[in-house]
Amino acid sequence: xxxxxxxxxxxxxxxxxxxxxxxxxxxxxxxxxxxxxxxxxxxxxxxxxxxxxxxxxxxxxxxxxxxxxxxxxxxxxxxxxxxxxxxxxxxxxxxxxxxxxxxxxxxxxxxxxxxxxxxxxxxxxxxxxxxxxxxxxxxxxxxxxxxxxxxxxxxxxxxxxxxxxxxxxxxxxxxxxxxxxxxxxxxxxxxxxxxxxxxxxxxxxxxxxxxxxxxxxxxxxxxxxxxxxxxxxxxxxxxxxxxxxxxxxxxxxxxxxxxxxxxxxxxxxxxxxxxxxxxxxxxxxxxxxxxxxxxxxxxxxxxxxxxxxxxxxxxxxxxxxxxxxxxxxxxxxxxxxxxxxxxxxxxxx
Numbered sequence: 001x002x003x004x005x006x007x008x009x010x011x012x013x014x015x016x017x018x019x020x021x022x023x024x025x026x027x028x029x030x031x032x033x034x035x036x037x038x039x040x041x042x043x044x045x046x047x048x049x050x051x052x053x054x055x056x057x058x059x060x061x062x063x064x065x066x067x068x069x070x071x072x073x074x075x076x077x078x079x080x081x082x083x084x085x086x087x088x089x090x091x092x093x094x095x096x097x098x099x100x101x102x103x104x105x106x107x108x109x110x111x112x113x114x115x116x117x118x119x120x121x122x123x124x125x126x127x128x129x130x131x132x133x134x135x136x137x138x139x140x141x142x143x144x145x146x147x148x149x150x151x152x153x154x155x156x157x158x159x160x161x162x163x164x165x166x167x168x169x170x171x172x173x174x175x176x177x178x179x180x181x182x183x184x185x186x187x188x189x190x191x192x193x194x195x196x197x198x199x200x201x202x203x204x205x206x207x208x209x210x211x212x213x214x215x216x217x218x219x220x221x222x223x224x225x226x227x228x229x230x231x232x233x234x235x236x237x238x239x240x241x242x243x244x245x246x247x248x249x250x251x252x253x254x255x256x257x258x259x260x261x262x263x264x265x266x267x268x269x270x271x272x273x274x275x276x277x278x279x280x281x282x283x284x285x286x287x288x289x290x291x292x293x294x295x296x297x298x299x300x301x302x303x304x305x306x307x308x309x310x311x312x313x314x315x316x317x318x319x320x321x322x323x324x325x326x327x328x329x330x331x332x333x334x335x336x337x338x339x340x341x342x343x344x345x346x347x348x349x
Contacts, residue, residue, distance in 0.1 A: 022066050022205075023066060024204065024205060026059075026063060026197075026200075026201045026204065026205070027063055027066050027067060029192075029193075030063050030067065030189065030190075030193075031067055031070065033189070033192055034067070034071065034189065037172075039173065040172055040173065040187060040189055041064075041071065041073065041142070041187055041189050043071045043072055043073070044071075044072045044073065045073055045139075045140055046073065046074040046076070046137055046138055046139035046140070047064070047073045047074070047075055047076070047139055047140055047141075047142050047187075048076050048077075048078055048130065048133055048134050048137055048139040048140065048141050048142065049061055049064065049075060049076070049077050049078065049141075049142045049143075050078055050079075050080075050126070050130060050141060050142065050143045050144075051077050051078065051079050051095065051106075051144075052079065052080075052144075052210075052212065053079065053091050053094075053095045053209065053210030053212070054144075054209060054210065054211070054212060054215070055195070055198045055199050055201075055202045055207075055209050056144035056145070056146055056149075056190065056195065056198045057143070057144035058144075058202060058207050058208065058209055058210075059144065059190070059193075059197075059198040059201040059202055059205075059207060060142065060143075060144040060189070060190055060198075061077065061104075062201070062205055062207050063201065064142070064189075065102070065104065074137075074139070075104065075105075076105050076106070076107070076133075076137055076139060077099050077104055077105065077106035077107070078106070078107050078108075078109070078129070078130060078133050079092055079095055079096070079106060079107070079108045079109075080108075080109050080110075080111065080125070080126050080129060081108060081109065081110040081111065082111050082116045082122050082125075082214075083110065083111055083113065083116070084116070084122075084212070084213075084214040085212070085213045085214055087213070088212070089110075091210040091212070092108045092110070094210060095108075095210060096108050098208065107133060109129050111125050119220050119221065119222065127176070127177075130176065131176055131177055131184065134176060134184040135183075135184065139184065140176070140184050140185040140186070140187055141176050141184060141185070141186050141187065142186075142187045142188070142189065143186065143187075143188055144188075144190055144198070145170050145188045145190060145191060146190050146191065146193050146194055146195050146197070146198060147191055147192065147193065147194050147241065147242055147245035147246075148194050148195035148196075148226075148230075148241050148245070149170060149195075150169060150170045150191060150244070150245040150248045150249075151230065151240075151241040151242075151244035151245050151248075152222055152225045152226055152230065153169035153170050153248075154167060154169050154244050154245075154247070154248050155225055155229060155230075155244070156221060156222065156225060157169055160305075161305050161306050161307055162305060162306060163289075163293060163304070163305070163306045163309060164251060164254070164255050164258070165255055165293075167247075167248065167251045168248055168249075168251035168252030168253075168254070168255045169248050169252075170188060170191065170248065171188075171252050172187070172188050172189075172191055172249075172252075173185055173186070173187050173188070174186050178302065179300070191245065191249070194241065194242060258290060259294060262290055262291055262294040263294065265287075265291060266291055266294065266295055269291070271339070273339055273341045274339060274340045274341035274342055275295060275340040276338060276339075276340070277316060277335050277336075277337070277338055277339055277340040278318065278337075278338050280292070280316055280340065281316045281317050281318045281320070282318055285313055285317075288313045288316060288317075289309050289310065289313045292309060292312060292313060292316070293309050296327070296331075296333075296342070299331075299342050300329075300331075300344075301327050301328065301329060301331050301342070302328060302329060303327075303328030303329060304327070304328065308327075311325070312325060312333065315335065316335060316340065322335055322336035322337065323335060323336075329345055330344075330345030330346060331343065331344060331345055
């Protein structure tokens with residue numbers, strides 16, 4: 001796929017400017033996807049690209065830079081230096097120089113020492129920085145997650161124990177911060193591409209890649225899934241990663257449908273203090289779990305898993321004794337007689 005190829009049908013309606021020589025079949029593929037799904041990256045929306053320097057994020061950056069004049073996004077770049085290896089500062093400096101040579105505005109942040117020692121802490125720091133920067137720019141955040149990442153996440157969620165929401169992993173668009181659904185959004189336009197595709201994009205378009213040695217470390221669960229589990233599944237059933245990613249997409253759509261139906265079903269159960277416990281307890285166990293999960297998330301409770309929801313559902317069945325249960329984040333669920341109520345975390349929790 002040469003970089004000098006032009007798309008035979010790449011103009012939007014009314015577009016008069018000829019496409020640059022950098023246009024490739026990869027650009028055409030993403031452009032068509034964005035035309036089919038206009039809410040994925042809305043035209044004119046300021047975007048903040050999270051770029052690690054690896055193949056996925058670099059492929060995303062180069063593709064969006066060329067597509068920018070068709071979709072009119074103001075583009076900004078953010079890179080986070082976790083300090084996980086001695087060469088991380090050099091990668092950050094090289095990437096910053098490369099972006100500046102191409103007039104791409106970039107901000108590089110360095111994590112405080114010993115603050116990102118695990119996958120969870122690193123992710124928390126990254127998203128905190130992205131949320132702050134996105135707020136400054138009034139932008140949505142864009143990441144280079146691919147179908148391969150979606151398959152890995154699906155396997156991890158299955159192994160940890162999850163509900164339907166966890167199976168619909170890595171949604172194309174979601175709020176950057178769950179507590180602020182109307183604020184900055186997190187957008188993933190490359191979920192229709194595989195990791196092999198982004199490698200080919202970088203090769204065909206001569207895009208530089210900065211490899212992070214931590215991506216090979218067996219200390220991180222995702223790396224082991226990537227290096228040890230998915231290759232075996234691909235050998236047994238070629239194409240399995242893409243099929244798992246497709247399942248995650250269908251599950252996320254099913255979840256949207258269930259969410260809307262659950263909201264309708266919750267209305268007659270609502271009371272001034274919470275939910276009608278007896279009417280909820282009279283429902284089938286699967287329905288009871290679904291409505292309970294939707295209501296708890298709606299109230300602001302996060303970190304729920306399938307085992308906990310099953311346990312709570314059993315407590316709410318007709319005839320069960322009253323009681324209470326501590327929930328993640330300092331919340332407490334209480335039930336007595338007809339009443340099911342939720343006590344919020346203490347101030348400063």
